[in-house]
Amino acid sequence: MKIIKKKSKLKELLYSLSKQKIGFVPTMGSLHAGHISLIKASKCRCDITICSIYVNPTQFNSQKDLRNYPIEIKKDVKLLKKNHCDILFVPNDFELYENNLKRSEFDLNNLDKFMEGEHRPGHFQGVATVVTKLFKIVNPDIAFFGEKDLQQLTIIKHISKESELKIVSVPTEREKNGLALSSRNKLLTKDSFNSAKIIFKSLCYCRDYINTYDIVTLKNHVIKLFEKSVFNLEYIEFVNVKTMHPTEKTCDNLAICIAANTENVRLIDNIIINAKETN
Numbered sequence: 001m002k003i004i005k006k007k008s009k010l011k012e013l014l015y016s017l018s019k020q021k022i023g024f025v026p027t028m029g030s031l032h033a034g035h036i037s038l039i040k041a042s043k044c045r046c047d048i049t050i051c052s053i054y055v056n057p058t059q060f061n062s063q064k065d066l067r068n069y070p071i072e073i074k075k076d077v078k079l080l081k082k083n084h085c086d087i088l089f090v091p092n093d094f095e096l097y098e099n100n101l102k103r104s105e106f107d108l109n110n111l112d113k114f115m116e117g118e119h120r121p122g123h124f125q126g127v128a129t130v131v132t133k134l135f136k137i138v139n140p141d142i143a144f145f146g147e148k149d150l151q152q153l154t155i156i157k158h159i160s161k162e163s164e165l166k167i168v169s170v171p172t173e174r175e176k177n178g179l180a181l182s183s184r185n186k187l188l189t190k191d192s193f194n195s196a197k198i199i200f201k202s203l204c205y206c207r208d209y210i211n212t213y214d215i216v217t218l219k220n221h222v223i224k225l226f227e228k229s230v231f232n233l234e235y236i237e238f239v240n241v242k243t244m245h246p247t248e249k250t251c252d253n254l255a256i257c258i259a260a261n262t263e264n265v266r267l268i269d270n271i272i273i274n275a276k277e278t279n
Contacts (some may be wrong), residue, residue, distance in 0.1 A: 002080050003088045005250045007095050013087070014139065020047035024140035026131060029053040030070040030183035031079050034173040038144040039083050041170050049121075050138055052089040053081055054096065058103045059126030068264075070186050089138070096133050104129045111155045111244045113252045113259055115237055116268065127152055128159050135165060148172040150178045150255055150270045172269070174200065187265045191230070194269065198229045199258055202236065203271040206256045210273065215248045226260065234259040241272065256271050 004010045014022065023046030025038040035051075044048040053076060059068040073090070078090055093101055103125040111117075112124040135143065143160075145153045147169050157167045173181045178200030179193070188196065202222045209218060215238045226233035237246045241253040254273040259266065 001077075001085050001088055003077065003090060003112060005090050005092070005095070007089075007091060009089070010089050010137060012235050016242060017048055021140065021142070022046060022140040023049045024134075024138050024143045025049065025051045026134050026143070026145075027051060028055045028069065030072050031076045032173075032181045032183065034082050034146055034148065034181035034183075036079065037173050038146060038170050039080070039085055040089065041144050041168065042142070042170075043084060045130065045168070047143060049084075050087040050089060050140065052091070052134055052138070054091055054130070054134075055090045056096075056126060056130040056131055057093065060121060061120045064264075064265075068187070070252050073161075078111060089134075090202060096130065101116050104132070106132075106159055109158055110154055111243065114156055114244060115259065116123055116151050116233060116248055118140070119234060124152065125153050128155060130154055130226065131241065132159065135160070135163075135279055139238065142166045142168055144168050144170055146170050146172060147272065148269065149184070150241070150272070154241065154244055155219070167244075180267070182267060184265055184267060187263075189263065192262050195230050195262070197277050198231060199260055199267060202226070203258060203269060204255050207239070207271050207273060208234075210250060210254075215250070222258075231260040231262045231267075 023040055023042030027035050039049060039051060046266055055069050057066055103122060106125060106128040108124060113231050115122055127170050143165060145156060147153060153169055175181065177197040179185065179196045201224055204216045219236050222236045223233060239255050239257055240251060241255050255270050257270040259268045
């Protein structure tokens, strides 16, 4: 695996590989099996797989959250080599932003109006900024993203719709207790990790009883479950996958989304009811 820090060097290498299909997996590092599922998906569909590791400051609302984000580059390199990633791009702030470490402004078609966009103002503008910069540098044929960050996935598909780039979604990988794999899971205490099963349990309950109870009743049931938990429920929303807007009526393209936090660790998860509509 080649490890490259300069965008000029990466572009030079990619120019020599221009006839090959390039797959790209952008990450913020602290890699886990969820990231590796993206690498494997790329390896199956592309000739060359590139992973980037960059903790993007412009998508963080809290400097404390940015400082606490886990960084394990040596472990990440070892994991990527084991899974036959071809190129690792590890830029610094200057390589991506030069002397202008600011978010750009994108028309996100109101996909950022609710849930994560409401709770983390500007977050998706930061995500769109860095992803667009990385896409311009790597110029991949296919980019791979996990369904765990469903709102992010939908927004990236939106900002890429005018390009030839194909965005491929990969199903969420989970712990044995159902918790969606996340780099932030490492920040949980043992007790909090065990308690986090309430997130997936709540999603499964809503999925299983979507045709039995109305959405308001299901949401109230989840709220009561969390009242007995160490996790604070930020939101439980039923949304149209295409618009990311909450609904109180069942429909096609439905997803159930949750955000919860404990001990300064914030987790998100979702279940897509009609998975065939997400690609």
